[in-house]
Amino acid sequence: DADVTQTPRNRITKTGKRIMLECSQTKGHDRMYWYRQDPGLGLRLIYYSFDVKDINKGEISDGYSVSRQAQAKFSLSLESAIPNQTALYFCATSDLGGQDTQYFGPGTRLTVL
């Protein structure tokens, strides 16, 4: 969905490096989410935010941090990347006032060597 963008789309980095993945949305939604996808494991929730001042851990938050800079922006950081963080990362948004349907970005493929 072009209303949710993620940068970069692909990134290769080395163990120990700090990485930031960015997500922006033009849908005007309050809620934003970060998921990761590993082969055979489906999507797992890392962090979520229901508004600018609200940050919550998901099921696999260890090794990650987030920042909700504005309603439209939600960044995911890996402070010291490790190889098992190699995955496909998706950002999503939803509108509490609407149907709470989640709309996903195109994903970031991250490889940690």
Added chain:
Amino acid sequence: DAKTTQPPSMDCAEGRAANLPCNHSTISGNEYVYWYRQIHSQGPQYIIHGLKNNETNEMASLIITEDRKSSTLILPHATLRDTAVYYCIVRVRSSNTGKLIFGQGTTLQVKP
């Protein structure tokens, strides 16, 4: 959130209707049935959702049984671009976490 069961794979001829089943026998009264799909490594795409009544939109139809223990997603005229993994998800709308639990889904292969 209730657990769902879907067949791992299905084939469908191009131009025919694709009927994707989902069992959710432990669904609660306030849980909705959502369908998403993921086309190879792209972001999941919302298709449709419903509570107890059948629903239709420009993409698909959702048929929910009267006891709500199962549902069927119908793509009326499948095209090659509908080849994807389809996920049936049961959850409370506007839940405390908003988390979507993606199971293994059904891989739909649309063939010419």
